[in-house]
Amino acid sequence: MTQPARLRHGGRINRDRPVAFTFNGRQYLGCEGDTLASALLANGVHMVARSWKYHRPRGIVGAGAEEPNAIVQLGEGSRTVPNARATQVEIHEGLIARSVNCWPGLEFDLLSLNGLFSRLLPAGFYYKTFMWPKSFWRHYEHFIRKAAGLGEAPTERDPDYYEKFNAHCDVLVAGAGPAGLTAALAAARSGARVIIADEQSEPGGSLLHARESIDGLPAVSWLRRTLAELAAIPDVRVLARSTVFGYHDHNFLAIAERLTDHLAEDRRRGPRERIWRVRAKQVILATGACERPLVFTNNDRPGVMLASAISIYTRRYAVRTGNNAVIFTNNDSAYATVLDLLDAGVRVAAVVDAREQPRGPHLEAARQRGINLMAGSAIVDVRGRRRVQAAVVASLGADANGLRGNDTTVVDCDLIGVSGGHSPVVHLYAQSGGRPLFDEGLAAFVPGPAVQTQRSVGGCRGSFALADCLREGYEAGTAAARETGHDAAATLPPGPGTLERHDYTLRPLWRVPDPPGHARGARQFLDLQNDVSASDVLLAAREGYHSVEHVKRYTALGFGTDQGKLGNINGLAILAQALGQDIAATGTTTFRPNYTPVTFGAIAGRDLGDLFEPIRLTALHAWHVEHGAEFENVGQWKRPWYYPKPGESMHEAVRRECHAARNAVAMMDASTLGKIDIQGPDAAEFLNRVYTNNWHTLKVGQCRYGLMLREDGMVMDDGVTSRLGENHFYMTTTTGGAARVYAWLERWLQTEWPELKVYLTSVTDHWATIAVVGPRSREVMKGVCGDIDFGAASFPFMSFRDGTVAEVAARVARISFSGELAYEVSVPADYARHVWKALMAAGAPHGITPYGTEAMHVLRAEKGYIIVGQDTDGSLTPQDLGMEWIVSKTKDFIGRRSFARADTARPDRKQLVGLQSADPALVLPEGGQIVDRPQWTAPVQTTGHVTSSYFSDALGRPIALAVLQSGRSRIGQTIYVTLGDGRVAPATITHPVFLDREGKRQHG
Amino acid sequence: MLLIPCPWCGPRAESEFACGGEAGIVRPGAPDAVSDAEWADYLFMRTNHRGLHREQWWHAHGCRRWFIVRRDTVTCRIDGVEKMGSAGAAP
Incomplete structure (x- = not known):
């Protein structure tokens, strides 16, 4: 064994299982059971880092989550982990680690020069120097980032996977030291469902190194016996390597379980980490204390x-x-x-x-x-x-x-x-909503009253004696189980035997006096990771920072990856002393989740890539794929964007599709439109209230366009609704707005108008809808449907007929989003492909052309039809859009009253207009801001922006829609659209309808 | 994450719900009869109450019913729930 500082006997490491690992490029041997920190110490390595500001040599200080110095980068490539605490990293064969905070190297550190100039780097130095002048920050930033060290995030895709479990239990115990174990034992013996989680590689906490005996057994023997008893009780789950890192409302706690990082890479199987989302009836916090x-x-x-x-x-x-x-x-x-x-x-x-x-x-x-x-x-x-x-x-x-x-x-x-002394780990208690109180006798913050159904026991409550930990845990476990309906107190065997107790005698000592001849508080370090010394806190107090939260931000005390677990208490005590107030009045900074850092991989879990969000496909999706469609995301839907032929550009394909729709016939998959079935005796009255126009006058068999407003008068959705029967309507919404509109209607029905007898059903996925568009569309429809009279007068625009299309029961509506003669065929979704193919076959002699959303956009923009959410942004009224014609003056509806508000009635509001680019080859950029003059210097007041912009095949030139202040009164004037590169493009303001303003084509 | 006792489905995690904000906002029955200021108050003004607060919640990923939750905005403790239109309750 080449571990010069390894003791010959004792310990819980396995001397027969040497483990080779690499630290800062050098090979070392440790033993199975070692942490990286213990293995380094066994090799005589104390100095493991340099501090971030002065780059002073730093060694291993602690043995757990509190460690401020021994912060390492683990592994390489896609599995690398930044900022791990060497004290919590279990070594495994092949482990590679390096210090994160030394540049260019640990032994020779250029930046330690900072230490010689430490008088130049007091608290607030960065604010005072680098933030001024503001424009210089980019010059400083590179250097500071490098000097600040800390780890590097992986740049490659994470090859591992992570998962989440939802769990419920009667009693959740955080921490498996003596107090947590006896709490779990009592609760489990009472019959409660128990989860006990501990962040270390094995349960036991201080028992793993305790000198004491319990019930006549050495502490580790008692531990083994207790774990064996817990393992034998059903409904008890003991989680090791599992940090309870968040305590949220209503006893919802989050646990990060590390499953494979302690294993050599070739032995790793299954998920790397697991997040437990636990709802506990009772919580027992036994998180121990941290030495100060x-x-x-x-x-x-x-x-x-x-x-x-x-x-x-x-x-x-x-x-x-x-x-x-x-x-x-x-x-x-x-x-x-x-x-x-x-x-x-x-x-x-x-x-x-x-x-x-x-x-x-x-x-x-x-x-x-x-x-x-x-x-x-x-x-x-x-x-x-x-x-x-x-x-x-x-x-x-x-x-x-x-x-x-x-x-x-x-x-x-x-x-x-x-x-x-010791600082109780009150983090989870504080996260639960509690306020820690200062205990003068312990000179420490301890939990105050519980806010949720929670108890703190043992060290985290300020009970540092082993006897108190064992007793408090057992009592709390018994009581918590009782409150979940498992009352076994009378029959429980007694808890572990009593030990000799003693008082915790401590002389508070927050700052040792300076040695003779030294400056006050210099190099007396509070926060080792952030190089905050007592003199920094004293300076902050002198400069007028009295709130502990301000001092924290000014000095960076507690800002490191350790979150001040060691030094914060000393810092705030020194602040209190400097301000001449007591520590209780000074208070603590806020303990926020997470207790220790949690990896992004674990937080993301499986919610990545294709599983990040549902993907919705229409019943015709496979056909679109087979026919070479390019797709566009519309909400969660994949919609055909255009169907390029081999060698065809997008521009060419879209022109071809538009040309077919205007001159022959074209068809598109319109199935993604939101569809809501509305029934009930008050259905017409309901529509009258939610749409701006009148719905009582709509006859059965007719369709009507409707505009839906928010209560503030702004347009939120539009669509065509058909009256299927006296008390039966069929509403369509925008594709992206379907869920929102459905929720909106339900809310008004349930909360404001419960007296209305109206029932809503979402039928978006039940119907496939195919738009058949163009002057030859009537011929195509006649070819697939023999039981509907398609005569122009007998089946007029804005009406629908039920019939049989390609032997499938269908509803055919004569509505148009292109301005052409057009039909929308709706069939049950299962028949979509059959009907689509029949329409394609019937249309073949007429040159029928499938078209996508891009051509749809061009066609509707030529007609000046808005797309809610593209041409509107939640700040436009019907009047702004030039749609007064659809606003009833004889009834109330949602949003109407807001038209009279001063701001809504303002004459210089933005209005929908058309734009014609002076350059006949330039398609103006959508989103381009509009200015009134060709020359200007920033900042300049823009007067509107381009909302839609395309090349129009029908007109042979580009067209655009825009919203522009007082736009309608400015038709004929020239404005300038910024191109984003400093140039502007002149354009003439026009009427927003570019083609067939009289609407002859759709009525044909 | 709150545990919300839906009056129709029982206790469910907050992630199944959407909050609709303060309850009891009364839509003026005759909108034209109120001043602009009164209308703006209905549209935009909420009390941002500290303490027990009645608010609308919607079981969006469940029964899709709206109901009222009485919640302490400081502690998040839920005092009770009301179905819409239950006796004496403004929506």
Whole structure:
């Protein structure tokens, strides 16, 4: 074994299974069960990163989600993961990792020059310098982005897949440490359905390195027994590698389960990650506590670690984190680390305790082993650059704000373990809507009252003793199960046995006094990832930033990928002190989801590519594909756009299709139009209210065009409705508006007019509709339908007949969206292909030509027919569109009252007009803004824009529709359409109907 | 994500619903009889209430019925639901 700092015995790693991995281009060996951080430490690698602003060498600090420094890029190519915490990455054969925050390399870092100029880079430096002058930002940005480091997103398509599970349970437990496990145990024993999730590779939390015994068993043995019991109970699900990252309304929680990233690539099967979307009746939060660092000068040197992390590396991973340690603490818990180090044969040179009279059970045990205890003292400075070489210790004054004299003691060491107390992980509680409260005794924020059906237990509640964790968990599990109807309290076996309890004695120490002769707070780091020091917070306070949220943004405290899990509390305590107020009044910043970063792959799940959105195909789709159609997306529909013949350009194909429609006959698939079947004795009255025109006068067998407005008077949809019977109508809507219109009508019926007896059914997919268009269309229809009289007078424009088309029962309506003589044939969708082919065959002698949406657009634009959503944008009234003719003056309807509003009646509103480009070869750009003068300098007031623009085959020149201020009174004038490249194109304002203004053709 | 007790279908996830905003907005019976300001108030003005709030919801991916939810806008706690047109309830 070539792991120089690996302990010979103990730990939960498998020494028989060496694992080879690469870090920053060098090969290392670790053991199965290692994290990347523990494996690096076992190889004696402490320095793993450089800080982002000053590029100071940085080492591994923690052992979990709180890690600010050991941020790595994993893997290469399409599977690379940026910004993973080395403390949470399990190593596997072939793992490749590199530091994200050093350029050009870890050992030789050009940007560490920043450190020499650190006085130039105080809080707010970026705002003060780089944001001014504004135009210079693009010059700075490249450099800053590079200096800021952090990982790189993969640029290739993700080869893996991810999935989502929806789940329900009685009790969801977040965290499988001692408190979470006893909570799950009690709930499961009571018969509740339980899910317990833990972010680590195996459940157990602090039990995996605890010194204590439970029920006479070593903690890990008790853990094994408990997990075996849980596994044997039905309806209990234990999820490892599963982070509860979001706690949302009504006990909806999201869990990210990592399924394969811990395996060598050739062993990965199935989805890479799974998002659990859990609705829980009861939630128990057992997320533990995070040890808090102490703030002293050069506290960021590699080799300064959390005391608890040292214990974890020593006992769980069998790693010797140093040879000669100094422990710096303000509470008793760090003495457990002292014992762990002594057990592992590590020399403990000194224990520096801020308390004047330290006490506690761990301290007493350590004292018996013989320790050099320096009470009432603090580490004020650290010697060594790439690795700790010595701690400089001084005596604290009575109020801890100053030193007692200028004497210091230098203690040689290569490892400094720090404990400034513990911060309960209240993130999920806060996400649930709760407000954490400051507990003076613990000097920590703890959960306040529960907002949802939720309980916090153990460390995340501020109960740091193992005995309290076990008891609280068991009680909460029992109670939560009872509230879900599983009351077994009377028969439950007792929870784990009681342990000796002790008080949590702590001397708050938010900022260690500066060493003699040093500037205030400089190089006393709060946020190691963002290089925020105590002096930055003090400066922010001096400059008038008093809100903790403002200080956060000004200094970047807590902005890193670790979200300030370690340093925020120290920062806000220092701010409180600077402002002369207490910590409770200063408050915390907001704890937002997600607790730790979640990959985009997991969030997206299967909702990608073809599964991102439904694709709707008409019954004729296969025919269109077989005949070479190019398709256009219209809402979720695929519609034929045009049907190019071999060698034909789009322009040529569309001209050919238009030519057929105007001169012979053409047909299109109009099945995507929204279709709503409307029945009931009040159906006509209902239409009268939702459309602008009169519907009582429509006779059975007739069709009528309708314009639908919102209540503010603006056009929202249009379409033709047919009266099938006295109480029966058939409405068509725009393709894209179908769902919206259907919902709109239902809402008015259900909420405003429940007295109307009207019933709506969406029949969009039930009917296939084929438009047969052109002067020869009557001949074609006669060829396929023998039982309808197609005489011009007996079957007039805007009426429909039921009959038999190609032996299929059909409804034939004489309506036109092209201005030509035209018929729309509707048949049950299953018969669409048969009828379509029959029409094609009947039309062949007449040169029938299938056409797509582009030709449809050209034909309708030649006639000045609007497309709602293209020529309108939700800010146009019927009057703006020149459609006063369809607005009834004798009845009320939705939107009518708004016509009289001052803004709606304004004379200079934009109006629909036509445009004729001066250049006969130029099709004006749709969306092109209109200006009144050819020469102008930005900013300039535009007066309208082009909404539709095509080349018209019938006219042999381009045409365009536009909306233009006071446009109708300006017909004949010249305006200028901006082309987007600085040039403008002159165009003449015209009437919006370019062809057959009298409508002779469609009545033919 | 809210768990909304649809009066027709029972508790369902919020993703099945669409919110229609404040309930009880009364459309003037005779629109021409109200001033522009009153009409604008009906069209555009909502109370943005803090606390218990009656609002319209639509079970869009379910029974497609509109109903009223009484929801606390601070805590999101749902106090109850009403069917449209139930006794004394404005829509």
